[in-house]
Amino acid sequence: MNPVHLLEELSNACGLPGDEGEVRAILRRALTPHVDEIFTDSIGNLICRKGSGPVRLMLDAHMDEVGLVVAGYDAGGLLRFKESGGIDARVLPGRAVLVGRAKLPGVIGLEAVHLTDEDDRGRVVPAHRLRIDIGARSREEAEAVAPPGTPVYFATRFSPAGGRLVRGKAFDDRIGCVALAEALLDADYANLTLLAAFTVQEEIGLRGAQVAAYNLEPHLALAIDGTTAGDVPGIEPPQTCSHIGQGPAISLMDGTIITHERVRDHLVALAERHGIPHQFRRLTTAGTDAGAIFLQRAGVPACTFSVPCRYIHSPASLASLDDLEHTVRLIGLMARSLDEGEFRP
């Protein structure tokens, strides 16, 4: 299994919160030959098990991406929409999108420049004033091909971006899914039950992870996400949050969890011992599945570390394959450390 090919397939696949089937199918096909058990749980999480040792290690990455949902129609056949997950309205005007499972091409219409006045050109157009144009000529025609609730995805296709960089949509968190898949392939631990949970509905409230963690009852959990890298000119740390090329960004704290101190310290120690580049995620806002996992049942020690991605929650992100590789290595080191009894949850 080539991780770049898997990332390409997953990045191009479409799956909004609650509608992750296409992503799940790709992962199921890729992983079934390599795991001891694979199943979809009641809410749609894809769960893979490798090994049956006494220590239960849960790895988590979410399958859903942010996108739009058709919410209404204008008389002329333009679609009104709502966001599913957090999207900055500034990234929307003029975007090419794909509408529905049929992936009908559409455009988020931007008022022609010669019709705007000076003042309007500087302002952010709120999402409720934007429209998706699929070329329908009437409300009835639009509704027939894109009924209310139809998902709308960014139309970005995956591509290399020079050096070790790749570009595509939904790196948050398809890149985390690839990290988990790679970790499963490498897995061979006598004392662990390795449980990889590819979760649903993270972007709208960490929902799938609650169900997965409650069911799986892990002793320890690592959530692998894509986090924002703001390492561009004009932004200074800590606002940069994380930097491309500096390795997995280990979370100190976000809006949903203060990561488990012992787990976090051990991750850093392992990275340092083995010369793996790593950094701390500098922002303390937003949330990841770890925030849902650690409060399940009687509590689970949990930590998140993330692949830095520029421009997450926008049509196209940039990430480094080196950062992905180092993230996979760090997962493996933590798993081995647990397996050998060096770290006890």
Place this chain on the structure above:
Amino acid sequence: MNETLRRLTAVYGPSGRESAVAAAVSELIGPYVEAVRSDALGNLIAGPAAIAPEARPLMLSAHLDQGGLVVTEVGQDGRLRFSVIGGLSAVGLPSLRVASARGANGVVGVDEGVDAKDLAPSKMFIDLGVAGREATAGLADIGDVFCLTGELAEVGETLVGPALDNRAGCAVLIEVARRLAAEPHSDRQAVQFVFSVQGAVAPRGVRTAAYALEPGWALAVDVTAAGGSRNRSPVELGKGPAIRVKDASYVAPGPVRQRLEAAARKAEVVTQTEVLPPGEGQNEAAGAELARAGVLAGMVGLPARHLGTASEMVHRSDLDAAVRLLLAVIDPVA
């Protein structure tokens, strides 16, 4: 309780790094309970060594942690940039003294040219008194958490110092444990004391503790903002513990109010009733309430002023009254 509080407010313990406070509480409460243990998240649980599954204990909880400042960047200039953990008041931070787990001492500074009305943590820094990033090596790094420092002082009938949120709640529970141990009753209901983690941020540790202990009732003891400085609040210092009726996360069930009010009458404790404005407030009871098949949960509030600063203020009579109230809840027949 003064000495307990003096000791507890001097211990470092921000949200997520409560082990030192847990150890101090463990030492203080140890003589009065059968067993003390820690759970997966670091909650400290103190009580009987074994409880019959159908016994459904009374859980009394107080969060261990205090607010802190987590370092997110060490500037080239040696200034430590930070984010706030918990309820520390941004406008109250400048010029406060802070210290980290590894013993670095600093003062909260403000970037040049910042207007008073624009004060925000992003425009502040921790000043270690050094020049340049190299000088900070070994002193401080990203991920370190600094806490407010200061000695507990007696100011009239009040106690003033940092971290009274929620070492005051912890002290109340330790005192309750001491009084229960001094007068044992063979048919007293089982009481489990939980000193929970991350409560200064949200009801987190208390939730998993309630799952594990399966209490029938859960009462959280925590400070609550009183009027008299900056805040408008009908709750006042020195007028007794506050029974939380409603906040943005919680509505007190009828049986909880009745049990607390009956206990107050029995113990001749005057209480205050606390109803927060729409959309405001959270409390640990809400964390316990939805555990498993549900728990009757309530909050006993200790009125406090100047919360989120190094000089939080509580009234000694409110703490004593809270102890007597809880004892009357546990032993309703005098």
